[in-house]
Amino acid sequence: MTRSFPRKGNSDTRGNVLLVCLSVMLIASFIVATALTLTHGISRNSNRSTIRNASTQMALGAIDMAFSSWREIARRQWNTPPTTSDLAAIRQAVITDFGNEPGYSISNVSVSAVSPQLAVLAGATTPVAAFGPSDATTSYYYLASADVTASFLGGPLTTHVRRLFEKQIISPWNYAIFYDDDLELHPGASQEITGWVHTNGVLYTAHSLLTFDSKVTDVQGWSINFMPGDGAHNGETPVSPNYQADIPPAKDTNHQPFGIDPWAVFAARYADGSNDGWLELIKRPVAGKTDPQTDARYY
Numbered sequence: 195m196t197r198s199f200p201r202k203g204n205s206d207t208r209g210n211v212l213l214v215c216l217s218v219m220l221i222a223s224f225i226v227a228t229a230l231t232l233t234h235g236i237s238r239n240s241n242r243s244t245i246r247n248a249s250t251q252m253a254l255g256a257i258d259m260a261f262s263s264w265r266e267i268a269r270r271q272w273n274t275p276p277t278t279s280d281l282a283a284i285r286q287a288v289i290t291d292f293g294n295e296p297g298y299s300i301s302n303v304s305v306s307a308v309s310p311q312l313a314v315l316a317g318a319t320t321p322v323a324a325f326g327p328s329d330a331t332t333s334y335y336y337l338a339s340a341d342v343t344a345s346f347l348g349g350p351l352t353t354h355v356r357r358l359f360e361k362q363i364i365s366p367w368n369y370a371i372f373y374d375d376d377l378e379l380h381p382g383a384s385q386e387i388t389g390w391v392h393t394n395g396v397l398y399t400a401h402s403l404l405t406f407d408s409k410v411t412d413v414q415g416w417s418i419n420f421m422p423g424d425g426a427h428n429g430e431t432p433v434s435p436n437y438q439a440d441i442p443p444a445k446d447t448n449h450q451p452f453g454i455d456p457w458a459v460f461a462a463r464y465a466d467g468s469n470d471g472w473l474e475l476i477k478r479p480v481a482g483k484t485d486p487q488t489d490a491r492y493y
Contacts, residue, residue: 245351249298249342253355256287256303256340261359264305264336268361269450275321275334275361278306278314287340297345305338305359312337312358331368334361370408372449377412378421379404379435394448396421400432410437411446 263285267276286303289295307315310324314337323332336359343352366372370389371379377393386405391397397412398421410416419432437443475492 242346242351245344245346246353248295249344249351249353250355252289252292252295252298252300253340253342253353254357255292256300256342257338257355257357259285259287259291260303260305260338260340261357264338264359273363275307275323277318277320278316279318281305281307281336299343300340301343302339302341305336308335308337308358310335331365332363335359336361376414376421378424380420380427392446392449397443398424399435400427400430402433402435404435406435406437406443408438409441410443412443413446413448415445416443 263283264276264281267280267284281304284303284305287300289298289300292298307319307321309315309322310333312335315321321334321336323334325332338357338359340355341352342355343350345351368390369392370387371377371391371393373393373395375393376395376398377391378398379391380399380401381403384403384405386407388407390408391406391410392412394413396414397410397416398419399416400418400420418434420427420430
């Protein structure tokens with residue numbers, strides 16, 4: 195009689211293989227679940243960042259538009275700081291200014307006068323001045339705000355953007371030279387300028403005999419060269435002037451001399467066209483006429 199007996203260990207081997215397969219499947223499932231969770235998280239954060247960036251750009255655009263309106267009001271009131279009430283009519287940006295993006299809305303676009311410590315001044319409260327190197331150099335501050343709300347996974351995502359505007363009144367006596375056009379400086383002998391120098395045009399300097407001891411600014415560029423059309427220096431090689439290492443000539447924004455546009459300031463009281471522009475600053479007011487800019491005159 196012949197009998198067949200199973201080999202020892204076959205059942206144990208099959209059981210071990212099954213356990214290994216289950217372990218591999220469990221680990222694979224865990225890896226897949228982790229990858230899906232990570233992908234979802236990355237996608238969520240990416241969408242959030244995209245929305246946040248778009249909202250920030252819209253808010254900054256709204257504040258830029260508000261700045262243009264604020265600057266025009268501040269320019270007209272050159273010698274007095276506008277109050278929060280004066281700024282109530284500032285240009286309010288709307289979502290259509292940015293392509294009417296679906297799911298976005300703009301709110302709280304405003305400009306308010308603040309104290310030097312940035313406390314908001316309501317209504318017609320006159321802003322308090324912050325003083326510079328002298329009592330004649332003052333700054334007034336304004337807080338601009340814009341909020342953009344966007345839909346994000348069924349809930350609102352609001353971006354708050356704030357920016358500080360500064361209205362600065364600088365004494366003209368801080369400047370050694372203030373020029374409203376292209377400025378060419380070429381001394382015949384050694385010259386040292388200790389005060390500020392500014393031009394709203396291009397600054398031309400081409401001699402090492404010239405030394406700047408204070409800040410030098412231009413609006414349209416600084417050229418170490420002779421001004422086009424200058425025939426008095428033919429054959430000379432332009433050389434850089436001397437200046438302080440920590441304050442080299444630099445770009446600046448366009449400044450209105452004395453902080454005002456004389457044609458605009460005096461236009462209202464000279465309906466007959468006799469406005470003399472800058473000369474009005476040193477002339478006496480016309481007798482018998484109301485002069486709202488008396489304190490703008492230096493006579």
